[in-house]
Amino acid sequence: MRAAKRLHTEKLLLLFFLCRSIVVIFSYKLPAALVEPLANGFRVSIPDDRGIKSVAFNVNRNRNFTDFEEGEFSAQVREPEDGRWQHDFERAALRAHDTLYIWTNVQHGNVIYRDKSLPQPVCQLSGKNLPTECSMSPYQHQNRETTTVKNDEVYKGSTSKSLSCAEQSETVMSPPPSQPLCKGQLIFEEEFENLNESRWLHDVRAPLDSTDAEFVLYDGKARVQGGQLIIEPRLWSSYRPDLHITNAHLDLSDRCTGTHNRQKECVLLTSGPLIMPPVVVPRLSTKESFGFKYGRVDIRARLPKGDWLIPLLLLEPLMESYGQTGYESGQLRVAMARGNDQLRLPHGKLIDGRTLFAGAVLSTEASQREDFMVQQRRSVHFGDDFHVYSLIWSSQSLRFSIDGQEYGELLTGFAESDLNPSWRRGGPMAPFDRMFYITLGLSVGGFGDFVDKLRTSSFEKPWINKHPQAKLQFWRSQEQWLPTWKQPKLLVDYVRVYLMIIVTYLTEDAAKKHISSNILVGIIVQMWIASHICHADLPVVAYKELFSDQFKPQKKYIYIYKNTSNNNSTHLLIFYFIFKMQFKCLLYLMGCFFALMYAFEKNDIEVIVKGKEVEINVHDDPELKTFFFSTDIGEECTSDYKFVHNHNANNTFVYKIDINKELRKDDTLSIFGIFETTDKVISKTYDLIIDESGRGVKQDIPQRSDCIKSETVVNFKEQPCSQVLVFKDDFDDQSLSGWTYEIRSRVLDPVPDQEFVAYMKNTKLNNGLLYLYANWVNDTHFHIAEGCTSKHNGDINKLMRQCGPLKLKGGVSIPPVHSAKLHSSFTFKYGRVEIRARLPIGDWLFPYLLLQPANTQSEDNYVNHLRIVYARGNKRLQDKNSLPIGGDVLFGSAVLWSQDGAREHMTIKRNLYNKQFGDKFHIYTLIWHKDRIIFKVDGLKYGTITHPDVLRTFDLNECFLVLGLTAGGGLNFPHDYLMPEQVKFMNGAVKATELFTEQAVRESWIQPNLVIDYVHVYTTHVNEE
Structure with a gap:
């Protein structure tokens, strides 16, 4: 009995000690480490607790721990001090941009505890020894990874001077500046006059x-x-x-x-x-x-x-x-x-x-x-x-x-x-x-x-x-x-x-996106053509109250800025050209002037002509503060812009100007005006004709303030203004009335024009998209009974090769693939072509998005042409130098023919993500200028052709558009261009078609169609990029 009682007592004691141990174990929770900045380092500590035997701290600056590993700073603490387990990391100065990552190791009793603290940004620590940049910066409590700050002088560890800026930069810097600083300014400079080891x-x-x-x-x-x-x-x-x-x-x-x-x-x-x-x-x-x-x-x-x-x-x-x-x-x-x-x-x-x-x-x-x-x-x-x-x-x-x-x-x-x-x-x-x-x-x-x-x-x-x-x-x-x-x-x-400059020299489109009424109201006039034609010397007068001495205005532009002064009154600062030139040049300039902000909606000026005197009256408007204008009169004009800021006795603006020529009825007069009101700047061009009473009467002609001179020609007519849509097909209806089909076989054409297709009417229109599709056929006979577009009517053998009848025997090939090819009735010279399309995917498929001279036929062989874009349908394809040329490589090119064969001038862009360009729609752009041809995809320029042979060739004629989809082809897949191991059929060989049919991987044709969303052609000007 006693033994049983003693055993029961021992069990109770054992259970008591076990429970006590469990309570001790689970009653301790490792606290977050406290960081205190020191004069030349920092202190890390946790509070003391009965049972702690040792503590270790591991600290990283600006780098998280992937495991419980040794840190950039490590220390073992054996004894508490003043109620805390702490260690001072000396000679480890903290910086304002630093973030500390800490994990702590604690031996409590016989148990080891490890835990990671939350990241601790230095400027959010407490204490009097924070980096000076923390206390100086108004941005100290913000996330410096997402805060926009600016600086106006070179970082040399000095305090920045205060400077008010109208425009911000997106640059973030560390150490953070004490004041916002202006965009475009130098924030770091090292000239290596000596080696500054506090910096490096x-x-x-x-x-x-x-x-x-x-x-x-x-x-x-x-x-x-x-x-x-x-x-x-x-x-x-x-x-x-x-x-x-x-x-x-x-x-x-x-x-x-x-x-x-x-x-x-x-x-x-x-x-x-x-x-x-x-x-x-x-x-x-x-x-x-x-x-x-x-x-x-x-x-x-x-x-x-x-x-x-x-x-x-x-x-x-x-x-x-x-x-x-x-x-x-x-x-x-x-x-x-x-x-x-x-x-x-x-x-x-x-x-x-x-x-x-x-x-x-x-x-x-x-x-x-x-x-x-x-x-x-x-x-x-x-x-x-x-x-x-x-x-x-x-x-x-x-x-x-x-x-x-x-x-x-x-x-x-x-x-x-x-x-x-x-x-x-x-x-x-x-x-x-x-x-x-x-x-x-x-x-x-x-x-x-x-x-x-x-x-x-x-x-x-x-x-x-x-x-x-x-x-x-x-x-x-x-x-x-x-x-x-x-x-x-x-x-x-x-x-x-x-610092990052958000907006530098603005184009019209860029200005529309970025201009705000509190910073910049602008009118930017591109003047390259005028200065080029008139050979005028155009010195620039600049106002230094807005820009530093480093600002270098370009001669190509006029800048008009609206700035907000300290008393919130707006004034107009004008950067203008002083020049002497014939009137026709100024007339051109005024015709090319465009306004960005507003149009003056009311009939707000009155013009009275008395012989050689022109009087301009601006109607009473209490909000109007200044009036800036220039006049174009017949074949002459005023020699300068006029800036009127004084009211007359009737509280209106009146200006009189003497001209060299007496104006009569039906003479023309153009006035370009800029009006500054209390809250905005307004611009307008007035095109007037003198009536019987000598007054200027408004003409119903397009306002030239919206026009930049175009270099485009459409149907042999020069187009006056650029950025005008002159051809548009969005394929929204079921008609292809602006396009003509090419109907013929290419299988028996001479190399390198041979292709393994017959162009038929393989198209469909669906939901605003044009589909040109390719499909395999197993015909033993080929015959285009009606509609063959072959131009070989005088040669029965050549006509039969393209139109049939053909029978599969004795080395005669039948087209194994049917597809489609279209060309436009619209022609033009110089302009911007935009085509939103999804390219085909499948071995040996090849899209045609071309410009072809109008003095040729779409069906001609050996024709010079511009390839707006192409990417071969093969997922993987290499040239003989092992360079990739498959579907993830984009080309834009010009093909020129001579007695020696074809020569292709190419521009190339590779998809950085190894994806085929046929995976999704892209906008492909060709900008055709007199002195260059530019290729773009999704707005990004990836190539320019300036070769004089190319420019000279395509300067001779207007071009029409070609849309098509083919398979193979000696020009598209030259045998001596490809890696030999990747192609088993020889272009032009007797059995080339049969070998192509046997060896083509039909399973790769997962997307055997060229899909076009729209085709747009715009007029262009010489400076468009």
Whole structure:
């Protein structure tokens, strides 16, 4: 009994202690860490609690933790102090733009607790030691990733002066400014008069990513000499002669700047084929001092020359908001040219130092390195001289230029590549919608910038990407690459960052979008033609009260601005041209003047002519403040604009002007007026004719204020005004009355005009869309009984080949595919063509959206023509150099014929997301000028043809429009142009049609139609881009 009672008691005690332990365990909750700024660092702490034995803090700046890993700052605390477990991180100054990420490790009793605190923006911390920019900035409590701020002077760590601005920039910068600053201003400038180490942080780390790692160690200091930053690589043997490259251990932890994986970035150890980095090079950044979002970056630099050298002119993410692996948060390259004097891809394309690249890096794979880059090829190495490399980064695009000449643009939509799902939660430019900092440096070799099997002039690339011995193979081949390092330095003259300018020089359309009545009421007159025709000297008079001395008005424009002064009274500032020219030129200018804001609705002026005197009366209007006008009279005009701001005794505006010629009945008079009222600016052109009483009477003619002179000709008639719709087919009805079918076979036409189709009436109209469709046929006979449009009426054999009758036997081919082709009765010369269409998808399908000279027949062979756009239907297709030419590559071109055959002048755009252009509708545009032909897709220009042979050929005639869909064709798929392994039929061969029919993958014809939403043609003017 006693034993049972004792056992029961022991069980109760055991249960008591167990419950007590559970209560103790579950009664402790790890509190959030408190951060307090210090004079030169910060303190992290949690309150004391009975049972805590030790505490560890891990802190990252601007980078979240992916796991409970060692932070940029780490500390173990063994004893509490004044009731708190705390640690002071000294020599770790906080910056206004910093965000701290913290995880805490607590041993409470025998149990370990770990927890991550919420991100803590520095400017939202409490304490008196906040960075000065926090207390100075009116934006300190806002999210600096989404706040628009501005700056008016170069960032040098100084306090910005107060300046009132009318227009904002979309640029975000760090440290945040104390005052709003004006758009277009310089916010960062480094001239490298000396090396400011408070601005530039030198990296000390080894590259981390094993799939993208360069063969370098980032260490050492760049130097400044003669106002230039010099970044020079050196061999390991020079860096550490005491440590052999194949057998060494190097611990950089005490000064390592690595933050992702410090064990790998800061501690280097050789093992087997793993050697020390063969090259050591400085790399420096503004990560600790300056970051920004959106703006213009200018870097004047001379790139290095030498095999396997890569210059690093980068923007890198300040906070890795979209991920920390690879390039999940993106990287921008302002410019890059490989240092090799000659370097070829396996198929022969040159990618050496004469090819400039710039763009976005979003993948660690070398094969995808250039997927989001633009490029320019030149005849000289980019390292031969200094150049200004520029990036204009906005919320809509990335634009790249060299020495002021733009050579490429990337638009929004990186998320569509599906490389990182996190980008879809960002803005349209994600991941490039966060703040980035500037990095300058060099890399050597590695896996990311050099694909395998490259060849220099003498050697093949000496390493294999991702091979364990890659770095060793590179080091062992230094007798090949080291002698080429004649100029291995990256020289940087200056780095400048400007606030993003939302609106610069406005076109009419852009002004309509951006102008607001409180900032700018504008009239912008394009005057290039006038100055060109009249050879007039047009000096510009500028008002400095609105713009700084840096403002350089262009001679092409007149600017009229309305500004709001401190007393809220509006006044009109006019930038105008003073010129002497014949009246006809001024008459032209006035005819081309256009108004943006309002039309003067009432009959508000009165004109009285008395011989050689013209009197202009502006009717009484209490809101009217000033009147600005110019007159055109017959074949003469006033020599200047007039600005009237004084009322007469009757409180109206009256101005009298003497002219050289006495006006009589039925003479014409034009007056262009701008009226400033209390709240707006109004413009109007009055076209008047003198009546019997000498008064100006309004004429019923179009107002010339809406007209910019056109260069378009339609049906041999010059069109007076540009931007006028002269041809429109929206396919809303069931009629194709403006179009003519081409009905004939192309199978037996001579190469290269042979195609594997017969053009029939394979069209349909449905819901406002025109469908031209292709379908396979299995006919053994072919005969177009009526309506064949062949022009070979005088040659019965040629006529039969195109119209039939044909029978499938003895090498005679029957068209295996039926399709459609149309041409318009409308003709024109010079203009803008816009076609919204969805291109076909299917092997060997080819769309025709053409302009063909009107002195030819649509059915003629060997005809010059302009190809508005085309993308081949094949999902995958390569030329003989292995370059892609399939459905994800867009072309616009001009085809010229000569005795030597066809020559095609091409412009090319690749779909960055590897999607076929036939996946959806796009707007394809061709702008045909006298001196250039421009190709655009969805408003983005991707090419211009200026070859004199092309321009001269198409200057001779008007053109008609051609819409069509074909299959194959010697001109569309030239046999000597394609990769041989991808095409098994020979154009023009006896059995070409049969081989095409047998080998065509019909299952690939998932969309064998060309679908057209509309075709529009507009008149154009010489400056339209």
